Amino acid sequence: xxxxxxxxxxxxxxxxxxxxxxxMVGFVLLLVVSVLSISTGSVDIPPQDVxxxxxxxxxxxxxxxxxxxxxxxxxxxxxxxxxxxAVTGVVMQSILRNPLGSPFTLGxxxxxxxxxAFSVIILGAGSTSSRVGDxxxxxxxxxxxxxxFVFAMLVTMVILGFSKVRGTxxxxxxxxxxxxxxxxxxxxxxxxxFADDVQLASMVFWTFGDTARASWEELGLITAIVGxxxxxxxxNRWRYNAIDAGDETAKGLGVxxxxxxxxxxxWASLVTAIIVAFLGVIGFVGLICxxxxxxxxxxxxxxxITGSVVMGALLLLCADTMARLMMQxxxxxxxxxxxxxxxxxxxxxxxxGRRI
Amino acid sequence: MILEVDGVEFQYRxxxxxxxxxxxxxxxxxxxxxxxxxxxxxxxxxxxxxxLKPKRGTILIEEENVLKLEQIEIARRLGYVPQRCxxxxxxxxxxxxLGRMPxxxxxxxxxxxxxxxxxxxxxxxxxxxxxxxxxxxxxxLQKVGIARAIAQNPKLLLLDEPTSSLDLRNQLEILNIxxxxxxKENVSAIMTMHDLNxxxxxxxxxLFLKQGTIFAYGGLEDxxxxxxxGVYGVPVTIQNYNDVSIVIPTA
Numbered sequence: 001x002x003x004x005x006x007x008x009x010x011x012x013x014x015x016x017x018x019x020x021x022x023x024m025v026g027f028v029l030l031l032v033v034s035v036l037s038i039s040t041g042s043v044d045i046p047p048q049d050v051x052x053x054x055x056x057x058x059x060x061x062x063x064x065x066x067x068x069x070x071x072x073x074x075x076x077x078x079x080x081x082x083x084x085x086a087v088t089g090v091v092m093q094s095i096l097r098n099p100l101g102s103p104f105t106l107g108x109x110x111x112x113x114x115x116x117a118f119s120v121i122i123l124g125a126g127s128t129s130s131r132v133g134d135x136x137x138x139x140x141x142x143x144x145x146x147x148x149f150v151f152a153m154l155v156t157m158v159i160l161g162f163s164k165v166r167g168t169x170x171x172x173x174x175x176x177x178x179x180x181x182x183x184x185x186x187x188x189x190x191x192x193x194f195a196d197d198v199q200l201a202s203m204v205f206w207t208f209g210d211t212a213r214a215s216w217e218e219l220g221l222i223t224a225i226v227g228x229x230x231x232x233x234x235x236n237r238w239r240y241n242a243i244d245a246g247d248e249t250a251k252g253l254g255v256x257x258x259x260x261x262x263x264x265x266x267w268a269s270l271v272t273a274i275i276v277a278f279l280g281v282i283g284f285v286g287l288i289c290x291x292x293x294x295x296x297x298x299x300x301x302x303x304x305i306t307g308s309v310v311m312g313a314l315l316l317l318c319a320d321t322m323a324r325l326m327m328q329x330x331x332x333x334x335x336x337x338x339x340x341x342x343x344x345x346x347x348x349x350x351x352x353g354r355r356i
Numbered sequence: 357m358i359l360e361v362d363g364v365e366f367q368y369r370x371x372x373x374x375x376x377x378x379x380x381x382x383x384x385x386x387x388x389x390x391x392x393x394x395x396x397x398x399x400x401x402x403x404x405x406x407x408l409k410p411k412r413g414t415i416l417i418e419e420e421n422v423l424k425l426e427q428i429e430i431a432r433r434l435g436y437v438p439q440r441c442x443x444x445x446x447x448x449x450x451x452x453x454l455g456r457m458p459x460x461x462x463x464x465x466x467x468x469x470x471x472x473x474x475x476x477x478x479x480x481x482x483x484x485x486x487x488x489x490x491x492x493x494x495x496x497l498q499k500v501g502i503a504r505a506i507a508q509n510p511k512l513l514l515l516d517e518p519t520s521s522l523d524l525r526n527q528l529e530i531l532n533i534x535x536x537x538x539x540k541e542n543v544s545a546i547m548t549m550h551d552l553n554x555x556x557x558x559x560x561x562x563l564f565l566k567q568g569t570i571f572a573y574g575g576l577e578d579x580x581x582x583x584x585x586g587v588y589g590v591p592v593t594i595q596n597y598n599d600v601s602i603v604i605p606t607a
Contacts, residue, residue, distance in 0.1 A: 252435070
């Protein structure tokens with residue numbers, strides 16, 4: 001379809017249609033990679049049988065149990081966690097007006113790690129050693145999850161408190177977040193110093209983010225929170241665009257900038273806290289995926305939010321599948337791989353990009 | 357009367373910045389707020405659309421008190437162009453569409469898109485429309501900002517130093533855009549200005565601030581060299597050249 005030079009609205013529609021196409025392609029890729037990911041592993045299942053099993057047919061009872069109990073939950077967890085981390089990254093970058101914004105900017109991962117350590121040492125979540133596959137597992141994972149979540153939200157409340165006193169400026173939020181992160185790191189070190197070797201191992205082990213940890217129920221809870229946050233963020237997409245054009249511009253357009261910032265931060269923290277509490281720390285996805293989506297789509301949140309959701313889900317699923325297959329029969333936790341891949345990807349983006 | 361301001365006072369913490377501000381503006385008029393750096397010109401401008409909340413006073417826009425309206429209601433009546441629009445990876449069209457935000461429900465309507473297209477044509481920004489604003493020059497960015505405020509369909513346009521850091525040609529282009537809009541569309545504009553000659557050339561009314569309060573207020577005929585010396589502390593003479601008043605410092 002071609003338009004005359006004067007038909008600006010028509011040209012603009014073509015411009016936005018391109019962004020929609022990218023997102024659609026991403027969705028299709030996501031479906032394909034999901035099926036491939038379910039089909040590969042220590043036992044290979046042909047993709048067409050994966051599809052038949054997912055459709056409800058029983059091809060073989062073993063495959064039924066592998067797919068429904070092991071691989072599907074892990075694939076879905078990777079999708080949801082990737083989407084959640086990426087979408088919070090996008091929103092944090094916008095409301096903090098900072099390209100380094102990510103789900104962990106506010107010190108949430110450090111606080112959650114402290115919570116996990118706290119539960120192991122002080123609350124006696126305990127640990128047992130030497131099981132097949134995992135070196136150490138935590139005896140009572142629920143206490144650890146709850147403790148990690150509580151401390152992650154505690155940090156959010158502290159930043160919220162500071163924002164009340166000093167105003168919701170990006171600077172205050174970032175600086176308090178950095179301070180909190182370093183405070184909780186110190187706290188974790190303190191606890192580790194007094195831990196015995198098994199406790200120490202389980203603390204460290206907990207921080208390696210792993211998508212194999214979530215059960216169906218936990219996956220349901222994570223999905224509900226991530227889904228609700230995506231709806232909330234989408235509802236505010238115009239406001240984030242306005243804030244991108246400057247606080248003053250946004251205020252002149254009737255946007256309550258402080259409120260958007262505060263609620264955006266709260267939702268982002270909630271999503272991050274829930275993912276970290278159940279899965280551990282998965283680095284770099286929340287920082288890089290938004291930037292990859294930005295390069296394809298630009299900063300328009302009408303498309304960027306969905307774009308990041310797709311990009312995050314796709315990237316974490318790919319990383320997770322690779323982590324499973326790389327060192328068979330051992331399955332690496334995905335966090336090891338995302339951090340490995342994260343750094344070079346990020347540097348590449350900086351070198352090739354117009355700006356971060 | 358489109359705007360009536362009475363007894364406006366503003367404080368930053370305990371510092372009194374503005375006191376006893378009183379003026380009014382008719383339709384199709386442009387008012388320039390003038391005065392030395394730090395006197396509170398921008399503060400006064402931001403009080404007009406309640407980005408900053410005055411401590412007391414009333415600001416009536418078509419007989420409605422701005423200070424009693426919701427932020428979004430204010431945005432439907434007043435367009436605000438800050439000194440700087442932050443460059444982002446958004447096209448000029450995206451940014452001008454933001455002007456429709458205060459009128460939008462869940463999403464854009466076809467009318468919104470058509471109105472933005474009309475605004476772009478009116479301001480002759482066709483070439484810029486699909487370019488990303490982080491690749492635009494200062495003058496182009498300022499035009500996009502003004503187009504965004506015009507797309508807001510305001511009754512009153514507020515502009516914070518619209519010509520600062522622009523070259524001569526862009527200064528004139530921007531002020532012509534503003535004047536055309538104000539004269540044709542039944543709206544008014546308030547702008548803060550540093551350049552006295554541009555202000556004299558393009559405004560109908562002048563408000564001189566000194567030490568947080570009005571030093572002088574009136575039309576072109578009321579401006580004397582004594583007022584300007586009183587405000588800026590610099591002796592000047594005002595000359596007339598082809599019906600344009602020009603301020604020349606004599607010190």
